[in-house]
Amino acid sequence: MKYTIETTINKPKKDVVALYDNIPNLYKWMEGLQSVELLSGEEGKKGAKTKMVFQTGKRNMTMTETILVNELPDKMVTTYDADGVHNIIFTEFIEEGTQTIYRTHQEFKFQGAMRLIGFFFPKAFKKQSKKYLEDFKKFAESN
Numbered sequence: 001m002k003y004t005i006e007t008t009i010n011k012p013k014k015d016v017v018a019l020y021d022n023i024p025n026l027y028k029w030m031e032g033l034q035s036v037e038l039l040s041g042e043e044g045k046k047g048a049k050t051k052m053v054f055q056t057g058k059r060n061m062t063m064t065e066t067i068l069v070n071e072l073p074d075k076m077v078t079t080y081d082a083d084g085v086h087n088i089i090f091t092e093f094i095e096e097g098t099q100t101i102y103r104t105h106q107e108f109k110f111q112g113a114m115r116l117i118g119f120f121f122p123k124a125f126k127k128q129s130k131k132y133l134e135d136f137k138k139f140a141e142s143n
């Protein structure tokens with residue numbers, strides 16, 4: 001499953017990227033994030049692997065983020081792996097005057113039982129991705 005989503009943030013690109021590229025800020029806009037732990041590599045650099053734990057309802061979900069490309073302030077490519085789900089995200093920030101377009105191109109690959117969930121509920125993944133972009137927009141515009 002592949003899709004692209006975007007939002008426009010009413011702040012200059014340099015300010016948006018400074019807020020985005022800051023691990024402690026994740027807790028301020030990523031709903032359910034419980035912990036972030038560097039597993040290997042250098043934080044924020046190509047090859048870094050980070051364990052992220054989310055509380056979703058009464059269950060915890062653990063995923064591993066791997067940075068494939070970090071060419072901020074322009075783009076970043078990351079993968080997120082959880083049980084039965086592999087997600088690759090190409091993130092880009094585009095300056096338009098005093099605003100910034102925050103765009104992600106996402107691709108999901110499913111294994112095992114997650115294939116059924118991905119097949120029958122694709123809109124749920126897109127809805128969650130859009131929520132993260134909108135939550136970041138609210139956070140960025142208020143800081």
